[in-house]
Amino acid sequence: MSAFPHVLTVNIPLPSPRLATILSESLSVDEELSPHVHRTFETDGSTLVVRYSATTARMLRVSTNGVFESIKTLLETFQELDEPL
Amino acid sequence: MSPTSTSPPRRFIALGLEGSANKLGVGLIAHFSDNSPAQILSNLRDTFISPPGEGFLPKDTAKHHRAWIVPLIKRTLKESGVKVKDIDVICYTKGPGMGAPLQSVAVVARTLSKLWDKPIVGVNHCVGHIEMGREITGAQNPVVLYVSGGNTQVIAYAEQKYRIFGEALDIAVGNCLDRFARTLNIPNDPAPGYNIEQLAKSGKVLLELPYTVKGMDCSFSGILAYIDQLATQLAPSSDADSTTKSKQERKPLLDPATNNPITPADLCFSLQETVFGMLVEITERAMAHVGSSQVLIVGGVGCNERLQEMMGEMARERGGSVYATDERFCIDNGIMIAHAGLLAWRTGFETKFEDTTCTQRFRTDEVHVAWRD
Numbered sequence: 001m002s003a004f005p006h007v008l009t010v011n012i013p014l015p016s017p018r019l020a021t022i023l024s025e026s027l028s029v030d031e032e033l034s035p036h037v038h039r040t041f042e043t044d045g046s047t048l049v050v051r052y053s054a055t056t057a058r059m060l061r062v063s064t065n066g067v068f069e070s071i072k073t074l075l076e077t078f079q080e081l082d083e084p085l
Numbered sequence: 086m087s088p089t090s091t092s093p094p095r096r097f098i099a100l101g102l103e104g105s106a107n108k109l110g111v112g113l114i115a116h117f118s119d120n121s122p123a124q125i126l127s128n129l130r131d132t133f134i135s136p137p138g139e140g141f142l143p144k145d146t147a148k149h150h151r152a153w154i155v156p157l158i159k160r161t162l163k164e165s166g167v168k169v170k171d172i173d174v175i176c177y178t179k180g181p182g183m184g185a186p187l188q189s190v191a192v193v194a195r196t197l198s199k200l201w202d203k204p205i206v207g208v209n210h211c212v213g214h215i216e217m218g219r220e221i222t223g224a225q226n227p228v229v230l231y232v233s234g235g236n237t238q239v240i241a242y243a244e245q246k247y248r249i250f251g252e253a254l255d256i257a258v259g260n261c262l263d264r265f266a267r268t269l270n271i272p273n274d275p276a277p278g279y280n281i282e283q284l285a286k287s288g289k290v291l292l293e294l295p296y297t298v299k300g301m302d303c304s305f306s307g308i309l310a311y312i313d314q315l316a317t318q319l320a321p322s323s324d325a326d327s328t329t330k331s332k333q334e335r336k337p338l339l340d341p342a343t344n345n346p347i348t349p350a351d352l353c354f355s356l357q358e359t360v361f362g363m364l365v366e367i368t369e370r371a372m373a374h375v376g377s378s379q380v381l382i383v384g385g386v387g388c389n390e391r392l393q394e395m396m397g398e399m400a401r402e403r404g405g406s407v408y409a410t411d412e413r414f415c416i417d418n419g420i421m422i423a424h425a426g427l428l429a430w431r432t433g434f435e436t437k438f439e440d441t442t443c444t445q446r447f448r449t450d451e452v453h454v455a456w457r458d
Contacts, residue, residue, distance in 0.1 A: 013296040026195040029441055030188055070192055071258050080155050083169050 004038055004053035006060040012048040012071065019078055020048045026074060027067065037063045087259025097431060098126070099166060099174045100158075100197070104150045104190035105210050106142040106235055107133040111157040112420030113165050113172075116427050123220055127165040128413060128420040129157050138270045140263065144345035147185035154193050167183045169201050174259040176426025178434075179207030180447030184236060185354025187443035195441050207436040210417075211236060211449040214383040215247055216428060217421035222408035224381045228372045230364060230396070231449075233384035233417070234259035234278070237364075238449060239301070245454045250371040251301035258360050259386045261305040265356060268316050269349050276416070279354045282389050288354025290340045290347060296359060301370055303363045312356055320346035361392045365399050379404025387415040428456040 014020040016079045018033035024041040036055040041048065050067065095118040103110035113126040133149035134145045162169070177194035178187060191207075200206040215229050229240040229247070258266075259278055266277030271284065295311050297304040320337035338347040348369035368380055372444055380400050382393060397407040414421065432455040 022196060022199040025199060025438070026192055029195060029439060030192065031442075040092050069148070069151060070189070073154065073189070073193060074157045077193055078200070080159055081197065082200050 002053070004036075004070075006055070007051070007053045008060055008064055009011065009052075010050045010064070011047050012050065014046050014048060014078075017046050019082075020046050022078075023048050023071070023074055027070060032063070034059060034063065038047075039063065065066055088107065094121065096171075097173050097427055098171050099176050099206075099423040099427035099430065100161075100172050100287060100454040101208070101213075101419040101421065101426060102154070102158075102175070102177045102190050102194050103210070103213070103417055103422045104154070104186045105150070105178045105417045106186065107135075107146050107149045108417040109133070109153050109157065109190070110417055110419030111154070111161045111423070112337070112418060113161055113167055114420055114423040114427060123424060125420055126167055126168045127161045128418055129161055129164075130416070131157060131416055132275070134274045138267050138273045139273075140267060143183045145357065146183060147189040150186055150189040154190060158193075158197075172201070172203060174206055174423050174427060174428075174430045174435075175201075176206045176208050177441070178213070179442070180210065180444035180446065182210055183444075184443065184445050187375075187445070191441060191443045194325050195438065198438070198441075203437045204430065205438065205441055206430050206434060207441055208422045208426045209431070209447050209449060209452045211238065211240075211447075212247060212452050212454070213421035213425040214415075215240065215381075215395075215449075216425040217418075218381045218383040218410055221414055222381060223412045224379055224408040225407060227377050227379035227381040228368060228375065228377050229381045229383060231384045232258050232364065232370050232382065232386035232392070234263050234386075236384060237303070237305075239367050240449060241371055241375045241377070242454070242457065243345060243375075245457060247449045247452065247454060249450055250374065250450070251367040252304070254302050254304045255301065255306040256309070258305055259384070261309045261360060262386070263357070264309055265312060265316075265353075268313050269352070274413065276385065278386060278389065281357070282391065284350050284358045285353035285391065286318050286350075287418070288348070288350040288352070290342075290345075290355070291358055292347065292351065292355040294355055294359045296363060297368050301367055303367055304397070305360060307325050308359060312352060315347075315352060316349070318347075319349060319352070338427050339439060343431050357389075357391055361389075361395050364392065365433040368396065369399050369403070371407075372403065378403045379408065380405070381408045383415060384411065385416045388412050432456050
């Protein structure tokens with residue numbers, strides 16, 4: 001029986017592999033705060049794959065809600081501040 | 086022979102992002118290779134103001150910063166006319182400060198660094214205040230009093246470090262003032278400390294409060310506890326509710342000289358005179374130690390005109406003077422982060438991407454001040 005039984009995988013489609021990579025790299029710098037949560041970021045082409053696993057359902061909910069708020073701001077950053085190549 | 090034309094000085098531009106407390110600041114600054122004065126291209130700020138009686142919590146503050154940071158950066162670029170290609174470096178507040186708010190800004194700084202392919206520099210918030218104070222006032226080598234809601238430090242520069250000579254042992258002086266504003270239910274708009282300062286101007290009675298200087302350091306939590314207690318003894322106001330009935334049964338706090346009731350204004354006045362007197366004392370102690378007669382006050386509490394006045398009296402007695410900046414620079418802002426970050430970057434400093442974290446504790450003397458002798 002896993003110590004982190006509550007698992008959520010979120011696939012976020014981005015317009016390009018470049019943006020998926022930037023999103024993954026920017027979010028990866030901050031360590032996950034809670035010892036009750038494991039988190040990984042990966043890219044699959046233009047998709048950001050976020051995997052969370054937690055000891056309790058509550059910790060899963062709290063941590064994934066938190067990362068979504070960051071992702072929302074970074075998507076806005078891409079949309080409003082990315083320079084045309 | 087025709088005169089040789091000197092080429093124009095090289096211009097360096099930094100974007101600064103600040104969000105360690107409830108102020109979100111975005112600044113754009115230009116430095117010149119001929120060391121002419123720095124040019125402020127943009128200095129925008131949006132403050133998260135909580136309702137009267139409440140402080141600002143990390144989660145709500147981070148939410149505010151996330152909502153405003155992209156619009157503020159967009160406005161900065163638009164109003165300054167600066168193009169992304171002209172920006173040399175992205176600077177952000179690494180610490181000290183509140184965790185979630187710091188992170189909400191840092192993650193955008195990292196993203197811009199990757200999107201725009203620019204180097205990134207993590208800046209110490211306190212060093213940002215000090216360097217901006219030096220730049221704006223031109224003060225040569227003053228003792229620095231850094232006072233805000235989050236920090237209270239007496240600092241002097243020596244051998245490429247800003248050394249802490251004295252500090253608050255428990256809570257910052259600004260935190261003491263802000264929390265007393267909550268006790269009195271004073272509005273937080275534009276800032277609780279500002280409203281305490283205005284109310285104190287109509288205070289007449291100087292009550293004796295604990296005076297807690299401890300050598301080079303000082304302490305404020307005892308004074309806060311004491312004055313919070315006094316506030317419960319104030320005579321009820323005209324819109325008293327049922328909870329103040331028990332206070333009416335107690336004798337309200339009176340001025341022993343006149344038998345008039347003590348007012349909230351009197352308490353604000355007494356608190357300011359006491360804590361500012363303490364700050365003047367520990368600043369003077371540092372000045373005597375290093376042999377300096379100049380004082381530079383930075384940080385949000387540095388806007389307080391009574392503090393500037395009291396510090397000025399002490400400095401003049403020592404044959405010196407006090408330097409202070411206006412609210413554009415003493416209140417947390419992005420331009421000070423851009424400025425301090427650009428100074429560091431020009432010495433060759435850069436923060437590696439994987440190190441662009443934030444930290445709630447970041448001592449002022451941890452920074453190697455490579456840009457000074």
